[in-house]
Amino acid sequence: MRLLMINPNMTEAMTRPMARVAQGIAGDTAEIIALTAAQGFPYISSRAEAQIAGAHVLDVIAHHHDSVDAVIIAAFGDPGLMAARELFDLPVVGMAEAAILTAAMLGDRFSIVTFSPHMARWYGDCVRQTGLEARFTGVRCPKTAPVSVDTVATDLRADLIGLVEEATARDGADVVILGGAPLTGVASDIASEVQGLLVDPIAAATAQAIGLVRLAPTYGRRVARPVAKPSTGLSPALARVIAGG
Amino acid sequence: MRLLMINPNMTEAMTRPMARVAQGIAGDTAEIIALTAAQGFPYISSRAEAQIAGAHVLDVIAHHHDSVDAVIIAAFGDPGLMAARELFDLPVVGMAEAAILTAAMLGDRFSIVTFSPHMARWYGDCVRQTGLEARFTGVRCPKTAPVSVDTVATDLRADLIGLVEEATARDGADVVILGGAPLTGVASDIASEVQGLLVDPIAAATAQAIGLVRLAPTYGRRVARPVAKPSTGLSPALARVIAGG
Amino acid sequence: MRLLMINPNMTEAMTRPMARVAQGIAGDTAEIIALTAAQGFPYISSRAEAQIAGAHVLDVIAHHHDSVDAVIIAAFGDPGLMAARELFDLPVVGMAEAAILTAAMLGDRFSIVTFSPHMARWYGDCVRQTGLEARFTGVRCPKTAPVSVDTVATDLRADLIGLVEEATARDGADVVILGGAPLTGVASDIASEVQGLLVDPIAAATAQAIGLVRLAPTYGRRVARPVAKPSTGLSPALARVIAGG
Amino acid sequence: MRLLMINPNMTEAMTRPMARVAQGIAGDTAEIIALTAAQGFPYISSRAEAQIAGAHVLDVIAHHHDSVDAVIIAAFGDPGLMAARELFDLPVVGMAEAAILTAAMLGDRFSIVTFSPHMARWYGDCVRQTGLEARFTGVRCPKTAPVSVDTVATDLRADLIGLVEEATARDGADVVILGGAPLTGVASDIASEVQGLLVDPIAAATAQAIGLVRLAPTYGRRVARPVAKPSTGLSPALARVIAGG
Amino acid sequence: MRLLMINPNMTEAMTRPMARVAQGIAGDTAEIIALTAAQGFPYISSRAEAQIAGAHVLDVIAHHHDSVDAVIIAAFGDPGLMAARELFDLPVVGMAEAAILTAAMLGDRFSIVTFSPHMARWYGDCVRQTGLEARFTGVRCPKTAPVSVDTVATDLRADLIGLVEEATARDGADVVILGGAPLTGVASDIASEVQGLLVDPIAAATAQAIGLVRLAPTYGRRVARPVAKPSTGLSPALARVIAGG
Amino acid sequence: MRLLMINPNMTEAMTRPMARVAQGIAGDTAEIIALTAAQGFPYISSRAEAQIAGAHVLDVIAHHHDSVDAVIIAAFGDPGLMAARELFDLPVVGMAEAAILTAAMLGDRFSIVTFSPHMARWYGDCVRQTGLEARFTGVRCPKTAPVSVDTVATDLRADLIGLVEEATARDGADVVILGGAPLTGVASDIASEVQGLLVDPIAAATAQAIGLVRLAPTYGRRVARPVAKPSTGLSPALARVIAGG
Structure with missing residues (x-):
């Protein structure tokens, strides 16, 4: 294949x-x-x-x-x-679609955590495109855009862990999607340090x-x-x- | 201007x-x-x-x-x-958006009448894009695609009048949008022959x-x-x- | 006319x-x-x-x-x-309806800013009446009712600017409607001092x-x-x- | 009381x-x-x-x-x-509201049967007002308005029975509301002749x-x-x- | 009966x-x-x-x-x-269903107040089951689960009063349902001390x-x-x- | 595994x-x-x-x-x-959930075809449970229940082909789910004889x-x-x- x-x-x-x-x-x-x-x-x-x-x-x-x-x-x-x-x-x-539909099979409600506020609206649009917005608890992202997208996975590691915790503890998400190509691999990297099931979109x-x-x-x-x-x-x-x- | x-x-x-x-x-x-x-x-x-x-x-x-x-x-x-x-x-x-929002100010529910079944899905998507699908009674179109789009306004005149009547009498539309560039001018042409308020999108x-x-x-x-x-x-x-x- | x-x-x-x-x-x-x-x-x-x-x-x-x-x-x-x-x-x-449908052509999401908490519910009802609540980020208003509605446009000028900023920066509105007859003219008065596109309902x-x-x-x-x-x-x-x- | x-x-x-x-x-x-x-x-x-x-x-x-x-x-x-x-x-x-909320406790989906097409839209609006439209299978009514509203309960008895049957058999309603003051008493009159649970709104x-x-x-x-x-x-x-x- | x-x-x-x-x-x-x-x-x-x-x-x-x-x-x-x-x-x-539909006849929007965060999600599901989520302002509950469910009605009396006030003042609920069998009787006990209409589900x-x-x-x-x-x-x-x- | x-x-x-x-x-x-x-x-x-x-x-x-x-x-x-x-x-x-979410990745709108009217409501409930009802064109089934569920896959073969055609041609489904355990294997059996993409739920x-x-x-x-x-x-x-x- x-x-x-x-x-x-x-x-x-x-x-x-x-x-x-x-x-x-x-x-x-x-x-x-x-x-x-x-x-x-x-x-x-x-x-x-x-x-x-x-x-x-x-x-x-x-x-x-x-x-x-x-x-x-x-x-x-x-x-x-x-x-x-x-x-x-x-x-x-x-x-995005694959991550969202996969999240829907892992739990009731899902969140998207990403690395920049510039992505929040577009990613929310992706959820609406699938039709699953009723199960979506929203996008969580840092307050400001990163200096470079190339190194966000390492630069923002601690912030991303905090955002995942907010998504599960405050927003009630069961599943958190780490959205955006620059976050590839972050899900498996931080999975043991956070509450909630994580989804790596490319996976x-x-x-x-x-x-x-x-x-x-x-x-x-x-x-x-x-x-x-x-x-x-x-x-x-x-x-x-x-x-x- | x-x-x-x-x-x-x-x-x-x-x-x-x-x-x-x-x-x-x-x-x-x-x-x-x-x-x-x-x-x-x-x-x-x-x-x-x-x-x-x-x-x-x-x-x-x-x-x-x-x-x-x-x-x-x-x-x-x-x-x-x-x-x-x-x-x-x-x-x-x-x-499309302008026609839909205008229709929403002329009456409660609106329909789209067009000239080909190939347009129906895309035009329905336009309504969803605006967020007004709850007031939308659907697309009415001929069962088959026309031979040429260039002359649909005249070739299909009688069919379009029939479709507008179905949209108002059966579907309960107050307003009918004549959707698709090839139907430009049809609204004013047939307005006096049909029930319902018509919207010409370019107008x-x-x-x-x-x-x-x-x-x-x-x-x-x-x-x-x-x-x-x-x-x-x-x-x-x-x-x-x-x-x- | x-x-x-x-x-x-x-x-x-x-x-x-x-x-x-x-x-x-x-x-x-x-x-x-x-x-x-x-x-x-x-x-x-x-x-x-x-x-x-x-x-x-x-x-x-x-x-x-x-x-x-x-x-x-x-x-x-x-x-x-x-x-x-x-x-x-x-x-x-x-x-209200005209302001809301106009806002829908200026941007994706819109907010209503008004001068009194007593208006918030009714104005939210207006949005639901149009069918566009999915694009509505909510009503922003002062915490208490003004002493007089006659002079709110001047008395509350600074508050209104702050509410518009909250509507765009926190709620993610692209467009802000300044709702309520007593706010007539405020949109053009404060437009250059706030982020976001403003709509004056009577205009x-x-x-x-x-x-x-x-x-x-x-x-x-x-x-x-x-x-x-x-x-x-x-x-x-x-x-x-x-x-x- | x-x-x-x-x-x-x-x-x-x-x-x-x-x-x-x-x-x-x-x-x-x-x-x-x-x-x-x-x-x-x-x-x-x-x-x-x-x-x-x-x-x-x-x-x-x-x-x-x-x-x-x-x-x-x-x-x-x-x-x-x-x-x-x-x-x-x-x-x-x-x-209307009482009938609709009562219907929601008797079964999953409900219909409204009434005596005139002039009522259909307004009655549908009533359902939307309650928020229960997702469980509503629609209004069924005769194709034409009755000559007099005073005697519809007897004049249209057979038609109403037919409309109730359509509401349950075709539309999938579990419960049928007989809507409109002129239909008072019809529910108990025809209950034993139709399928489905009937609601008399004044009751x-x-x-x-x-x-x-x-x-x-x-x-x-x-x-x-x-x-x-x-x-x-x-x-x-x-x-x-x-x-x- | x-x-x-x-x-x-x-x-x-x-x-x-x-x-x-x-x-x-x-x-x-x-x-x-x-x-x-x-x-x-x-x-x-x-x-x-x-x-x-x-x-x-x-x-x-x-x-x-x-x-x-x-x-x-x-x-x-x-x-x-x-x-x-x-x-x-x-x-x-x-x-739950009876309480929710009753609340819908007492006011526009309703909230559920309960005694433990473990109940919040399930109770929200109950609202969705009825179809009335558009009128629901959410569940309010203490941040932590009580030591024993047997005595929550007395142990948490002050907390419940505070949660009802949040539901009405912040969330905009007209009606508050005191959800969960252990809260039986609390509604009539605290009704005179809070703003808003209360519903006791078993009643x-x-x-x-x-x-x-x-x-x-x-x-x-x-x-x-x-x-x-x-x-x-x-x-x-x-x-x-x-x-x- | x-x-x-x-x-x-x-x-x-x-x-x-x-x-x-x-x-x-x-x-x-x-x-x-x-x-x-x-x-x-x-x-x-x-x-x-x-x-x-x-x-x-x-x-x-x-x-x-x-x-x-x-x-x-x-x-x-x-x-x-x-x-x-x-x-x-x-x-x-x-x-059901897996079939529905898979259908959502194969096309815009999906239908369920099944073998008995007794299943129609429950299967519609399954779609609502996922949250994807906006993309669902409904259940198509024979008008009467089969004599035996054991042999429906062969007894109803021609009927099922007809129902799939109705789902795509009339209802506008891109994807058709053949719902119900007794229909296992029917999708691959009839795929070359119908229009539309088929989903076998167990697959x-x-x-x-x-x-x-x-x-x-x-x-x-x-x-x-x-x-x-x-x-x-x-x-x-x-x-x-x-x-x-």
Whole structure:
């Protein structure tokens, strides 16, 4: 089984730890093909950026969909997820959605802890997108944005532990999602020091992608496929998919 | 007052009647600057296409935002609306959102009538995006897609009248939105032949854009502005906006 | 275009500044005909008072609906709005509803700031009435009621600025509505001193009324019109409307 | 125990059967004091009429609240209920609300069957007012309005039986409320001929009023009481209550 | 009229005061037959315990349903309520549901005050079960669990008064339910010392049970009755009911 | 990895095909330990039966939880799921919940097709329990109950194909869940003959259970664990778990 893991952020240094965690979950079951976006932004943190980066995600999938079994969009916020799921005939998994649905099987209520207040709104939107906001206790984050996203996992370790405790003790969450690519690996690092069950989104996304491939949905029979049509300004690979090829 | 009306569909033949209706509503109050997308698709009808076309809409606004007072995204479905509203310091109005909020002031419950079943799901999503689904009685559309979108306003005239009647008599709608750029002008054409109040989305969007400009919101004090950041692969104009310029 | 602006509160001193702001928005486009309620209460602040004052609003409209193009109910809380919209064949706009729907086009989430805790519940009810509570971050108000409503705009200026800041910084509102007739004009007064976009309800209501008149809905074709019937104890003008005259 | 039953409709012929059913439920426990509105309409069927009739209900209660233990507003649609509950220091029960909450204790999902399509929307609004719409399967009514409301209970007997069957068999209701004062007594008349549990609203309202009086809520400690204030144009009795007397 | 009051908790000392309050509400109208669970737990405080105790409740009802007019499940949390209502042909009332629906007739918004944080989540679930969460302001409880549940009504008297004040003053509740069998009688004890209307759940449940019996629903015509079937491991009485006997 | 699959229905003939499908999904990754309930009913189809059978499920888990890595409750309807998840320190997966959350990752909207109208309500309740009802298009089932549940997969093959087509074509579902243990294996049998993606609940539950074990949640740090307490009438194994052993 081959899983394409696309990091829609242009930061290669985020891709590596995510690929490592994903491969750890996949073990011998699946091979992780990790790609980093060649266009867009170092780190996506707004809807405008997600609009643009999500279009690039479609382009990357268009180049690779024939040679993989499923796709993981490896940015919490899932840019392009709904569009990709509509367009391609294979499972497409988003880090945020997979983490949220996994959390829903581990406990009643879940929280998202992240590293910057700039992410809070977008991550809340992700929960609304799934439809599970009634079980969501909210986003907990530091009051100020970090100086650099590259080292938040170590710089903010103590803060993140405190935020998880607030999410469980004050907000009543059973499960806490550590949201945002820069927090990859933090869940397993701090799990023994906090109350509550933790979810690492890239781990959850990998497990869900493997599960969906095993279920072997018959994509050839899929409804809600866009009507084939011509296009202008797209890469040949993406234009071909849009044209129904 | 200058209003930039962007047709995210590449079909120039749709832009002209929309510009005519918009200018009719604006009268002497505002000048309509009408543009047609130079990239994308003849007619957007899926989330994948909206993901891509919405990114192009941001680019078009980036080139013109300094010389206009407000922007109208002239495709029912509002590609790029939330992203544009987040990014730019002027009112950005979407045809679907403006039509829906206007309908909410004309009566209790509203319906959308459109020309093709391919639009039904996306238009329903637009309602959910506004948050007003509790007052929405659903989409009514013909059972099959039309041969050509260019002539639906005349080809389907009788069908549309029937669908409006179903929306009011069976579904209990007080107000019916005639959704989709190809239906521009149909509302005023058939208003005297049907029960119920009709909304022409481009007319509603123009009226709302003028209203918002009159209220003169102080965009300079806006919160929820994305953090400035570098980018790769964007037009210089859009890259400059993203960079906070 | 002639717009009837009815202040359902009996306080003439509130009507004047509202008429001034309304006329400022309308400019040459519309003439504001401002009336103050001749029955009821100095200032409506409960459902019981709104029940009674709303019935009087219907009576006032019944006397004037033939000579105006639209009606503005100029009390935040919109007494009689739903009843009037059902009964009369012209656009009827409420200050609260217009402010809320306008806020929904300026940003994602909105708050209401007002001058007294006695208003908080009723104003929250107004949001629920529109159906937009999922985008509402709540009412912010001073802890105690003001000594006099007449001078709150000046007496509470500093408090209102603080409440707006709480609404945006703590509650995450993008847009803040300054709710309540006594706060007319405060939005433009403090806009440059606060974060967030402000909405002055009477300004929003005026802009919406003008927009609806421009759209020229065909009220003659309206559904959901009450069955004509006799009545006892009503003014001749209102009785005639109820009787279908 | 004395229960004031106010019929907000001016039709004395409706008051009598409602008083009879209410007294039947009350037995020796309570005396029903039945009053018919002296102002308003023969039969309320719109929001505009409810706005006016509800104000009159407040006036009637103001004249009698000192000499009774609870009030029943005996029109399905509950004109003035929220306002009265806010204003007076005794239990105020509405026929629709009491029927709906009673239905919620008899089964999972409930329907409303009524005698005219003109009532359907208003009755649906009543359900939304309680907050229980998620358990509501909708209103079933004849396709056309009856010639006279006075004899619907007998004229439409067969139709009502058919509508109840549709509500249970097609819509999945466990409980069916026979809504509207003209249907008083129909529930017990047809109960043995239909599937499903039936609720007669005036019976439910009487039982609830007796129950609330038995619980002896300490109205003297009530919060959310309107601020005392002067008024113009009200009856002395109602003005005195509004003035906090 | 005979009402079976089952305490699903095994603590006889809780049954007595509940029976006393219930009989006080019932007066001469009904005889309270009070039973204490012979299996299960001293005090139910989790879903797992409610799953088990609820099955025992069904067994107790199966032994007595032929000789009583209605059943009261006398544990806040209503273990077995939905199952019992589906299975037996008589009114089954739960303490939590009855308290919540009664609160909804006394005011707009209600709160639950209880004696231990361990109850908060389960009690919130009860509100969601009714469908009235939009009118619910939340659970207020002490920060730590009491040493013994037997004496909480006296030990925590001052704390409970403080929690009621928080529920009304901070959370905006009009009505406060004192939830949990150990708080039986507290409502009438503290009513004169707090703001807000109080509900004693066993009192509310008794009043509702009496009301439902008076309405005489025709259970013989009930829909949604389980299909008769064989069973293994049940008491003969319960097996007979399940078998349709 | 060892997965305990409990069939809460007493029908051994249902357990075998479910175990076969589960082992097919698990492959070499996990061993399926399949057990059939020794108490309860041949086939659970009501809340009363689920109340009783769910208590037995807790008992079965109590006997085996130390020797397995996760539990699958193998009855659509998930009797005992919430209680088990609260009580035991390992992943507990329900067939309905797993199928629903899996469907939510395959498409926007999902339907449940089942074999008998008696299941429709309970299965709808399962969707509500997850919180995803906004994406649920409803249950489709034959108009009458089958003569025997043992052979529905073959007897109703043509009907089920028709119901799936209705779910996708009329209701707009992207994904159809074939709900109910007797339909095990039908999804893969008919997948090539219908439009839409199909979900076999036992397959989905197995994939989810494997995924959750791989994520290795730290159950030792779990919050919301019931307080340890004594009990009466439980098996020693379950009593020990309840006692915190």
